[in-house]
Amino acid sequence: MIIVGELINASRKAIGTAIENQxxxxxxxxxxxxxxxxxxxxxxxxxxxxxxxxxxxQWLIKCVQEAVKAPCCIDSPDPAVIEAxxxxxxxxxxxxxxSLEKKRYDALRSVVAGTDLKVIALCMSDAGMPETADxxxxxxxxxxxxxxxxxxxxxxxFVDPLVQSVSTHPDCGMEFLKAVAGIMTAFKGIxxxxxxxxxxxxxxxxALLNRTFxxxxxxxxxxxAIVDPLNTxxxxxxxxxxxxxxxxxxxGNYLAAYRAKKRGP
Amino acid sequence: MIIVGELINASRKAIGTAIENQxxxxxxxxxxxxxxxxxxxxxxxxxxxxxxxxxxxQWLIKCVQEAVKAPCCIDSPDPAVIEAxxxxxxxxxxxxxxSLEKKRYDALRSVVAGTDLKVIALCMSDAGMPETADxxxxxxxxxxxxxxxxxxxxxxxFVDPLVQSVSTHPDCGMEFLKAVAGIMTAFKGIxxxxxxxxxxxxxxxxALLNRTFxxxxxxxxxxxAIVDPLNTxxxxxxxxxxxxxxxxxxxGNYLAAYRAKKRGP
Numbered sequence: 001m002i003i004v005g006e007l008i009n010a011s012r013k014a015i016g017t018a019i020e021n022q023x024x025x026x027x028x029x030x031x032x033x034x035x036x037x038x039x040x041x042x043x044x045x046x047x048x049x050x051x052x053x054x055x056x057x058q059w060l061i062k063c064v065q066e067a068v069k070a071p072c073c074i075d076s077p078d079p080a081v082i083e084a085x086x087x088x089x090x091x092x093x094x095x096x097x098x099s100l101e102k103k104r105y106d107a108l109r110s111v112v113a114g115t116d117l118k119v120i121a122l123c124m125s126d127a128g129m130p131e132t133a134d135x136x137x138x139x140x141x142x143x144x145x146x147x148x149x150x151x152x153x154x155x156x157x158f159v160d161p162l163v164q165s166v167s168t169h170p171d172c173g174m175e176f177l178k179a180v181a182g183i184m185t186a187f188k189g190i191x192x193x194x195x196x197x198x199x200x201x202x203x204x205x206x207a208l209l210n211r212t213f214x215x216x217x218x219x220x221x222x223x224x225a226i227v228d229p230l231n232t233x234x235x236x237x238x239x240x241x242x243x244x245x246x247x248x249x250x251x252g253n254y255l256a257a258y259r260a261k262k263r264g265p
Numbered sequence: 266m267i268i269v270g271e272l273i274n275a276s277r278k279a280i281g282t283a284i285e286n287q288x289x290x291x292x293x294x295x296x297x298x299x300x301x302x303x304x305x306x307x308x309x310x311x312x313x314x315x316x317x318x319x320x321x322x323q324w325l326i327k328c329v330q331e332a333v334k335a336p337c338c339i340d341s342p343d344p345a346v347i348e349a350x351x352x353x354x355x356x357x358x359x360x361x362x363x364s365l366e367k368k369r370y371d372a373l374r375s376v377v378a379g380t381d382l383k384v385i386a387l388c389m390s391d392a393g394m395p396e397t398a399d400x401x402x403x404x405x406x407x408x409x410x411x412x413x414x415x416x417x418x419x420x421x422x423f424v425d426p427l428v429q430s431v432s433t434h435p436d437c438g439m440e441f442l443k444a445v446a447g448i449m450t451a452f453k454g455i456x457x458x459x460x461x462x463x464x465x466x467x468x469x470x471x472a473l474l475n476r477t478f479x480x481x482x483x484x485x486x487x488x489x490a491i492v493d494p495l496n497t498x499x500x501x502x503x504x505x506x507x508x509x510x511x512x513x514x515x516x517g518n519y520l521a522a523y524r525a526k527k528r529g530p
Contacts, residue, residue, distance in 0.1 A: 251468060
């Protein structure tokens with residue numbers, strides 16, 4: 001499972017404050033904690049700072065890369081911000097994200113073309129969020145083929161089929177799961193990823209819904225997640241799910257997590 | 266989700282002792298607790314009492330039916346015991362279980378033929394436990410068609426694809442899940458059921474593995490489970506999974522369980 005640690009996001013109060021105060025030690029500490037707890041990529045997002053987003057995301061990347069060896073996941077809908085971030089990032093970053101929205105696609109296509117960047121590709125078009133698995137697959141097909149034609153290796157593409165809340169869209173859980181299975185079957189070597197917490201929006205005990213859905217998605221082939229790696233009960237569900245799906249040789253990662261007391265409640 | 270409460274099993278020490286002491290109040294209390302916590306059927310098993318199994322299972326059924334309105338799930342591999350149990354059970358019971366093992370199949374076929382009994386059909390033949398989803402589907406096909414030809418309604422059949430432990434059979438989780446999906450697709454109106462705790466045999470923190478696997482199986486269509494309904498974290502996973510899969514209108518059961526504090530840790 002490829003884990004993207006989501007905590008360094010300016011919309012979280014502690015991070016917004018750390019950015020404003022240019023408190024590098026705070027950012028470094030959170031980067032290290034996430035990396036030690038299983039994050040392969042460290043998401044960086046400075047989206048709340050309008051007009052300053054490029055400058056601040058560059059600073060976040062410098063902090064993170066001084067603290068850990070993991071690459072960053074550059075989280076912005078703005079192609080100019082992504083380009084500014086890539087200008088200072090050492091090694092191949094993950095770009096979060098491209099979509100089939102024409103303006104965003106056209107601007108980012110040339111940035112990622114022919115590179116070894118990892119690219120998160122959202123199943124979103126100018127027609128809005130897709131409702132069904134089929135609609136997601138149609139967007140994924142266009143996006144993935146477009147990226148491949150632009151010399152992005154299929155192994156570097158992470159499709160996010162996008163979840164909505166089951167409280168308002170009762171079928172969206174199953175449609176998402178079918179989309180994950182369909183994408184993993186259609187494109188050999190591709191990855192799927194999601195930030196799944198939207199699934200539980202508007203319902204109580206969201207952590208229970210999120211970790212249950214994580215297991216379901218892993219069972220359909222999901223192999224990436226944008227999560228809080230310090231959330232032990234969610235990470236425990238990830239380790240358990242991979243063991244249950246035969247994706248953990250001799251249950252080794254599960255047993256190691258158990259011994260390290262990272263198994264959650 | 267159709268829940269079979271598994272607690273009244275003589276192999277559990279408290280139950281074995283209650284049977285030996287003919288402590289009807291103890292049995293009734295456990296039947297009531299399971300029913301109040303969501304069990305639609307109350308499993309009764311007196312299998313450890315060799316030579317006395319029929320007499321004791323009849324006593325268990327009388328106790329349970331004096332205590333709750335839910336029918337029993339008659340749990341024995343012995344056709345003679347099942348017949349003895351059915352002789353005293355009021356209303357249509359669930360029979361646990363028939364299989365494709367020739368001796369067991371031939372003896373039980375005539376017992377269930379043309380009745381409105383619910384029948385658990387294990388994906389087991391004289392060749393032993395199947396390893397792959399395909400092998401499970403082949404057995405299920407023979408069993409289900411055999412039962413239908415004997416005038417058992419498809420809606421009364423609960424196929425158990427059988428889980429093994431992922432610690433010794435790393436692929437068995439995925440093969441089980443594929444079998445559930447295949448059975449639910451192949452036979453419209455059928456049910457699938459399992460006692461899933463074998464999946465975690467030999468591994469630590471079994472409760473985590475069991476509840477994670479429960480969610481995965483529900484996402485593939487599982488609609489029955491033989492479980493401890495007093496296990497709040499497992500039942501919470503059931504309610505969460507049904508809401509996530511669009512099988513809980515307006516998330517009503519999930520919200521009710523949450524309000525009743527049956528949501529687990």
